[in-house]
Amino acid sequence: MTLIKLLVDGGDMKPGPAVGQKLGPLGINIGQVVQEVNKATASFKGLKVPVEVAIKKDKSFSVKVLSPPTMELLKKELGIEKASGSAEKIKAANASIEQIISVAKTKYPNMLAADFKAAVKTVVGSCVSAGILIENKSPKEILEDINNGKYDREIQQQVTETSPEKKKHLEEHFAGIKEKQDAMLKKEETEKEEEAREEEKGEAEEKK
Numbered sequence: 001m002t003l004i005k006l007l008v009d010g011g012d013m014k015p016g017p018a019v020g021q022k023l024g025p026l027g028i029n030i031g032q033v034v035q036e037v038n039k040a041t042a043s044f045k046g047l048k049v050p051v052e053v054a055i056k057k058d059k060s061f062s063v064k065v066l067s068p069p070t071m072e073l074l075k076k077e078l079g080i081e082k083a084s085g086s087a088e089k090i091k092a093a094n095a096s097i098e099q100i101i102s103v104a105k106t107k108y109p110n111m112l113a114a115d116f117k118a119a120v121k122t123v124v125g126s127c128v129s130a131g132i133l134i135e136n137k138s139p140k141e142i143l144e145d146i147n148n149g150k151y152d153r154e155i156q157q158q159v160t161e162t163s164p165e166k167k168k169h170l171e172e173h174f175a176g177i178k179e180k181q182d183a184m185l186k187k188e189e190t191e192k193e194e195e196a197r198e199e200e201k202g203e204a205e206e207k208k
Helices: 017-026 030-040 070-078 097-110 116-130 139-147 152-156 164-207
Strands: 002-009 048-055 061-065 093-095 132-134
Touching (some): 002 017, 017 030, 030 048, 030 061, 070 093, 070 097, 097 116, 097 152, 116 132, 116 152, 132 139
Parallel strands (some): 093 132
Antiparallel strands (some): 048 061
């Protein structure tokens, strides 16, 4: 049996050159594989999903879907296009603990985590470098809260629904942070433009 590993767009795999190079030499119907993969990954639309295609000697095959990378799931759950490129300075989102639990629930079957609480902590850890706040706090503070048992009920019951009131509160808190970030970035941009103008002015005077 041959095992082929692919990273595909959920529900939207295309029979491109990269797929052809891997599957073509094996003599199986690429169109059928694409169809089966898209059917199996339909629930992960808009995400990059790792899949394994097991091909037997008689050219029959089976598709196994692995869960998408944690960051992909977080982006989808929080409705953001990308993580922060500068996590300390720029925050990308403000998640609820329920949203973190939702991502952990999807990832848990493919994780090496000892238990579900450990899986939740792993997802929280991914938020550190991504610049994602949780419950208006830094992920490191949330890890302490989890260790202290603050969210034991939500984790044990695997609560994934955020109440509208909480959602609104988190959004309002993040809107205030974003406003300050935007103002800071605008100021930095203006300062850079002024520096560039001063440099140009200096160079022009030197040439005289």
